[in-house]
Amino acid sequence: MSQKVYFTNSPAIAIDRYITDSGSPKTFILTDENTAEHVLPVILSESRQLRDAEVITVKAGDVNKNIDSLSYIWNRLQNGGATRKSLLINLGGGMITDMGGFAGATFKRGINFVNMPTTLLSAVDAAVGGKTGINFNGLKNEVGAFKEADAVIISTVFFKTLPVEELKSGYAEMLKHGLIDGKDTYRRLINHNVESADWDNLLDILEESVNVKRRIVTEDPLEHGIRRALNLGHTIGHAFESHAMKHNSPIPHGYAVAWGCVTELTLSCLSLGFPSEELHRFATYIYDTYGPYTFTCDDYPELIELMHHDKKNTSSEINFTLLKDVGKIEIDCTCNEDDIKSALDIFRDLMHV
Structure with a gap:
């Protein structure tokens, strides 16, 4: 993996060194309204290299990770005189690193970009690994590209003022990494x-x-094999997320992944013999930490239809990453709709819905 990842509690010093070493003639900072208010002023006050950067601010929230916002970013880069030697710094959560990465990957067929994640979720997930994209027609990350940031600067100083909901959202991805890495x-x-x-x-x-993900991505950067292990919890999790969005009740991505992991570990238990006591232990932790996702059996057809739209599918069947045990990964597992419905039933029992 050529991507440089810096773990530091002095992010302004790190980005200044990077800009000095890279020699980029012009720098742009992409951020959202929340980060522009709470984080950007601190970085600008501590950084010498960013004082003349042009700031591009978009509306906050995953609902704004769309083609309109992407077009606005392209326009700002173009009107600001960006060249292929310019540098785009994506300062924000997963929405910013996803969309900013896609903008960087496509503007003038690719300009350099650096991710500076300001949420735990983006630090542990979206900012690292090279997946970029936007939502399209109500579906998560439907359009995008594989393009690694040239560097990622990860600092926990950004997390001090995060709401606990944001911390828990990111922690769900860390739990997923733990499940696939080992006991x-x-x-x-x-x-x-x-x-x-x-x-x-x-x-x-x-x-x-983060290094769990980096090791897997290094081995399989374009998701032809073992990188699909990182999809644990995401086939059903993305369905929960899209379902909630369609019903005008958006849920945090990490919460959806947490609930998706419970359901997919249930499928693992049904089809691969994943230990039931571990399933119950994990489900109890998720219920106590995240609460339940509430739906009824009437929602099953819609949820299954959303699973069929998942990008990991290569045929009419729904593809999952499942586990025989913690750290024992089985990729490219397919399950029929009856098994999925049974897992959804058990999920609702485990979550006391």
Whole structure:
């Protein structure tokens, strides 16, 4: 993997060094309205290299990760005189790193970009690995490209003022990494109370989680094989997310992944013998931390239809990443609709819905 990832609690110093070393003649900063208010002023006050950067601000929220916002970014880059040697800094959560990465990958057929994630979720998931994209026609990340950021600067100092909901959303992806990595990593995470996290002192555990993803992406950058392990919880999780969006009740991505992991571990238990006691332990942790996602059996056809739209499918069948046990991955598993409905039934029981 050529991507450089810096773990530091001095992000302004890190970005200044990167810009100095890269020699980019012009720098743009992409951010959203929330980050522009709460984070950007701090970075600008501490950075010498960013004082003359042109700031592009878009509306906050995943609903704005769309073609209209992307077009606005392209226009701002074009009108600002961006060239292929310019640098785009994506300062924000997953929405910004996803969309900014896609803008960087496509403008003038590719300009350099750096991700500076300001949420735990984007640090552990969206900012690293090279997946970029936007939502389209109500479907998550329907249009995008594989393009790694030239560098990622990860700092827990950005997390100090995050609402606990944002911390829990990111922690769900860390739990997923623990499930696919092995029992030692998983146990450390599931025995930890994310709501009492002191992120100043937890840069090491974050680095451990990010490096799980980095190892897998290095082995399979374009998702032809083992990288699909990172999709654990996402086939059903994305369906929950799209279902909630369609019904005008958006849910945080990490919450959807947490609930998706419970359901897909249920499928793992039904089809691969994943230990039922571990399923119940994990489901209890998720219920206590995230609460339930509420739906009825009347929603099953819509949820299954949304699963059919998942990008991981290569035929009419729905593709899952499942586990025989913690750390024992089975990619490219297909399940029939009856099994999926049974897993949804069990999920509702586990979540007391």
